Amino acid sequence: MRALPLHPGARGLEDDCAVIEVGSETLVLTHDMLVEGTHYRAGADMADVAWKLVATNLSDLAAKGAQPLGVLIGHMLGTDEARFVDGLGESLAHYGVLLLGGDTVSGDGPKAHGLTAIGRATHTPVPSCGGAKAGQAIYVTGELGAAMLGFEGDARFASAYNRPHAMLEEGRALAPLVGAMMDVSDGLLLDCWRMVSASANVAFELESAAIPVVDPARCDECLRWGDDYQLLFTADPAATLPVAAKRIGSVTAAADGAPLRLDGSALTPAGGLGYRHA
Amino acid sequence: MRALPLHPGARGLEDDCAVIEVGSETLVLTHDMLVEGTHYRAGADMADVAWKLVATNLSDLAAKGAQPLGVLIGHMLGTDEARFVDGLGESLAHYGVLLLGGDTVSGDGPKAHGLTAIGRATHTPVPSCGGAKAGQAIYVTGELGAAMLGFEGDARFASAYNRPHAMLEEGRALAPLVGAMMDVSDGLLLDCWRMVSASANVAFELESAAIPVVDPARCDECLRWGDDYQLLFTADPAATLPVAAKRIGSVTAAADGAPLRLDGSALTPAGGLGYRHA
Numbered sequence: 001m002r003a004l005p006l007h008p009g010a011r012g013l014e015d016d017c018a019v020i021e022v023g024s025e026t027l028v029l030t031h032d033m034l035v036e037g038t039h040y041r042a043g044a045d046m047a048d049v050a051w052k053l054v055a056t057n058l059s060d061l062a063a064k065g066a067q068p069l070g071v072l073i074g075h076m077l078g079t080d081e082a083r084f085v086d087g088l089g090e091s092l093a094h095y096g097v098l099l100l101g102g103d104t105v106s107g108d109g110p111k112a113h114g115l116t117a118i119g120r121a122t123h124t125p126v127p128s129c130g131g132a133k134a135g136q137a138i139y140v141t142g143e144l145g146a147a148m149l150g151f152e153g154d155a156r157f158a159s160a161y162n163r164p165h166a167m168l169e170e171g172r173a174l175a176p177l178v179g180a181m182m183d184v185s186d187g188l189l190l191d192c193w194r195m196v197s198a199s200a201n202v203a204f205e206l207e208s209a210a211i212p213v214v215d216p217a218r219c220d221e222c223l224r225w226g227d228d229y230q231l232l233f234t235a236d237p238a239a240t241l242p243v244a245a246k247r248i249g250s251v252t253a254a255a256d257g258a259p260l261r262l263d264g265s266a267l268t269p270a271g272g273l274g275y276r277h278a
Numbered sequence: 279m280r281a282l283p284l285h286p287g288a289r290g291l292e293d294d295c296a297v298i299e300v301g302s303e304t305l306v307l308t309h310d311m312l313v314e315g316t317h318y319r320a321g322a323d324m325a326d327v328a329w330k331l332v333a334t335n336l337s338d339l340a341a342k343g344a345q346p347l348g349v350l351i352g353h354m355l356g357t358d359e360a361r362f363v364d365g366l367g368e369s370l371a372h373y374g375v376l377l378l379g380g381d382t383v384s385g386d387g388p389k390a391h392g393l394t395a396i397g398r399a400t401h402t403p404v405p406s407c408g409g410a411k412a413g414q415a416i417y418v419t420g421e422l423g424a425a426m427l428g429f430e431g432d433a434r435f436a437s438a439y440n441r442p443h444a445m446l447e448e449g450r451a452l453a454p455l456v457g458a459m460m461d462v463s464d465g466l467l468l469d470c471w472r473m474v475s476a477s478a479n480v481a482f483e484l485e486s487a488a489i490p491v492v493d494p495a496r497c498d499e500c501l502r503w504g505d506d507y508q509l510l511f512t513a514d515p516a517a518t519l520p521v522a523a524k525r526i527g528s529v530t531a532a533a534d535g536a537p538l539r540l541d542g543s544a545l546t547p548a549g550g551l552g553y554r555h556a
Contacts, residue, residue, distance in 0.1 A: 004367050007348050007376035018378035020347060022398060025301040029378055031350040031394055035385035069298060070285050072309040074352060074392035089282050098285035100296035100307055107313035109387025114352035116309055116394040120300060 017060050019126045026121035030060040036110035046080045047087030048162040049113065054091035057117040058166035059183040059229040064126050065175025066119030068095065073102035074114035095168065123175035130198030131180040134253040137237035138204060139245040141170060142230040144188055145214040145222025164229045171231060173242040179234040186226040190273040195232065196259045206249035206262045224273065294460065295338050297404045304399035308338040314388035324358045325365030326440040332369035335395040336444035337461040337507040342404050343453025344397030346373065351380035352392035373446065401453035408476030409458040412531040415515035416482060417523040419448060420508040422466055423492040423500030442507045451520040452511055459511040464504040468551040473510065474537045484527035484540045502551065
């Protein structure tokens with residue numbers, strides 16, 4: 001298979017965000033898709049689908065401390081266009097983000113929807129998932145597992161699953177302070193693995209008792225389920241954080257080939273760290 | 279249905295391109311999708327599909343005189359990934375454009391693929407499809423109908439349909455000279471209708487004998503078929519054009535409520551001007 005000509009500010013076809021410099025500006029771009037039957041259930045409220053499409057992409061910008069400039073949408077027409085447009089309009093208005101354009105298409109079978117979000121960096125260097133340094137503490141905002149309970153039908157958490165929040169203001173406030181930062185889209189443990197793997201010569205030591213979860217009796221599941229879109233970041237443990245976040249572990253120097261430990265036990269992706277979107 | 283918060287540099291969900299200013303730069307963004315069964319036949323060579331996905335979006339940048347900065351792709355995985363990646367790599371290398379990132383997803387049924395292209399304007403004001411002025415001449419590059427014959431199986435024109443060319447250099451050369459400019463994606467007559475409708479107080483008079491078509495015996499079909507991606511533009515009839523183009527008509531002052539005439543006969547979309555993507 002041919003190698004793809006990759007921008008130095010990108011990592012590949014599944015990169016969370018690309019960072020490019022244009023003139024005096026640093027731009028952050030991301031594109032994610034939602035597919036019926038894969039990312040949302042047939043029969044879902046299309047307003048929620050549109051909201052999630054916007055929020056998940058804006059969440060990628062949030063983790064870069066970027067201010068959104070707008071979105072472009074690629075939308076396969078379905079049977080409930082009014083609800084889709086309602087949800088799209090609601091989410092864009094909620095975040096104060098403008099529609100730049102896009103494409104609407106017809107197609108048989110399950111529907112697919114893509115969204116590109118473009119933002120301008122508010123702090124450079126732009127936070128990356130590879131910036132963790134030994135001696136930093138590991139933090140996460142909010143509580144994990146809310147989207148899981150919402151998905152399962154717990155009405156208290158329905159909005160956590162259906163209408164996730166992109167932490168744009170928090171990301172911008174944190175950007176100058178963090179070592180590494182990313183949003184927790186695919187489960188805390190898997191995203192910690194990605195962060196430690198992208199960072200040089202470090203290991204992560206997590207303490208399960210310190211990790212905020214919505215249902216402590218199901219802690220393990222809460223750490224592996226995705227869709228919460230909280231911010232995961234590393235920072236100097238002495239720093240005064242501008243947003244509420246819990247310290248969940250420490251970054252140490254890489255030592256014995258076990259880059260990720262939970263309560264002292266080594267974890268690897270082979271054991272299944274979390275939910276993976278296809 | 280809720281109104282969408284639209285960027286002033288965009289026209290809506292199906293805008294060809296958005297133009298936004300960021301710092302000292304003017305950026306041009308576009309997003310188009312290709313759907314199996316709608317835009318390409320099941321069983322098509324996925325390398326051609328990937329090429330077309332790139333070329334059709336870059337063609338939108340070409341019509342704005344923009345220099346590509348990169349692309350993001352939203353790709354539903356299918357059965358011939360190697361060919362898709364081959365074609366994607368070939369087209370990006372051909373145009374010297376870098377991949378910025380994107381998303382790959384699974385899904386049942388027909389596959390959908392989206393691509394966002396971002397470019398920087400090389401000339402401001404950026405050419406729009408609404409800039410035609412009375413007294414200008416109407417021009418088109420190349421010959422129309424080549425993609426139609428390629429689609430029908432004429433081997434001489436297979437590449438015109440399967441691997442269209444985005445006229446990036448030509449668009450940049452023309453940008454400082456044109457009144458209005460767009461790429462002919464949905465058929466010359468329909469795109470002329472769009473151009474005249476977007477321009478203020480003008481009418482277009484086209485002469486069929488002057489319009490370059492690959493098969494004069496099927497002139498009418500050649501003017502209504504899309505997918506040729508030639509550049510359609512208006513300019514001062516005395517201007518020396520930096521690219522080869524044929525004068526196909528004149529821009530006049532709007533008069534009698536018939537904004538588009540072909541050989542003196544008024545045309546309207548109600549009569550079916552061309553191929554419309556859904």
